[in-house]
Amino acid sequence: MASKATNIQDKALGELFYISAGGDIDKNNCAAKQSKDYPYPVYANALVNDGLYGYANYYKIDGNTFTVTGRGDVGHAVARHCMYVPIVRLLVCQPSMDDDVDFFAEQINYARIFIESTGVPQLTAPQLSKIKVKRPSLPEQRKIADLLSAVDDIIAAQEAEVAAWEKRKKGVMQKLFSQEVRFKADDGSDFPDWEEKTLGDICMYERQRSEGANFVGTENMLKDFGGVTFDNSNADGSGTLYHPGDTLMSNIRPYLKKAWLADRKGTCSTDVLVFHPTSVEPGYLYWLIASDAFVRYVMSAAKGSKMPRGDKKHIMEMPLLLPNKDEQRKIDDCLSFLNDVIIKAKNELAKWQELKKGLLQQMFV
Structure with a gap:
C-alpha cells in the first residue's frame, strides 16, 4: 500500500x-x-x-x-x-x-x-x-497519478470482462429459450418436444399473508437480477409469504429486471410478485422470468407511465413452450454456471475498486 x-x-x-x-x-x-x-x-x-x-x-x-x-x-x-x-x-x-x-x-x-x-x-x-x-510536489503528484492510472486500467479491464460475460449469458439464454440450441439426454437421445403451456399452468403467485423476518420491498431488489437486500425493520409487519425456491419479481417498473430466486423463507411487500413453482423446476422458472421475452411480455400490458405495474392476470396467461424436467435442469445448470462466472468476475472487480478506495484514503485524507 x-x-x-x-x-x-x-x-x-x-x-x-x-x-x-x-x-x-x-x-x-x-x-x-x-x-x-x-x-x-x-x-x-x-x-x-x-x-x-x-x-x-x-x-x-x-x-x-x-x-x-x-x-x-x-x-x-x-x-x-x-x-x-x-x-x-x-x-x-x-x-x-x-x-x-x-x-x-x-x-x-x-x-x-x-x-x-x-x-x-x-x-x-x-x-x-x-x-x-x-x-504535494509535482514528482509525487505524477507518481500517485501513475499508480492510480494503473489501477484504473485493471478496473476497466475487469469491467469489460464482466460486460462480456453478461453478453454471453444473454446470448445463451436467447438460444436456449428459442430452442436454437438443444441439450441431449444423458444417454445421447433427443429430449421430447416442448409442450405448449401458460405461466399459470406451471406456477402460482402466492397470496398468503404472514409476519416474519427477511422482509423484501421493491426498493430492496437489485436491478438486473442482482439479488436482494433485507429490511428486517419491517419484520413485525404483515407481508406476502415466500419460501426457498420461489421466484420474487418487482411488479413496479419490471423493465429494470428486478427478480430473485429465494434461498430462504420470508415476507415481501404486495408490490413484489411471488411465483411458487407447481410443475416446473424452481431454477428453470427463475431463468424464464429472468428472460428478456418475459420482461417484454409483462411490459406489453403494464399500467401507468411513471411507475408502470405489470397486470397479474396478464402475466399468468403468458404463453410458453416448456421442456421436460430433465432438460429444464440442464438449462438451469448451464445458466447457473455462467452466472457463477459473472459473480466471480464481479467480486474480483469489487476487490480492485476497494483497493483504489483504500489508496485514495491514504493519499488524500
Missing part, C-alpha cells in the same frame, strides 16, 4: 487552476461523427462515454486540463490531454502552475462534491474554486 504523501500544501482549487464554464455550442460547426473535417471532440455534462457529445471543426481548449460536471450529476472530473470544445455548464480547470491534471482529477472525484438543490443541482466555477485540495 502506498505511503501517505509528504510536504503537502493545502490549497483552494482556484489558487492552482483557472476555472471556466464551457458555454454555448456552435451547432453550425459541429457533427455527430468524427472526421478529418470535424476532428475535435465536444464534451458536455454527462457521465456516459466521458461526456462525449460530438465533434467540431474548431477547438477552445488546448493542452492538459481536467473538466468537472457542473449540472445534474455534479462533481465528476475527467483529465483531458487533447484539444477539445467544452459546452454548457461543463467546468474546465486549466493549471496556472506546473501541476498534474490527472492527480487533481482523481482528488476532485474522491472529494465527491455534493450540491443541495430543490431543482437540478448546479456547480458553479466560483463554488468549485473554493474546494480545498492537497498539493
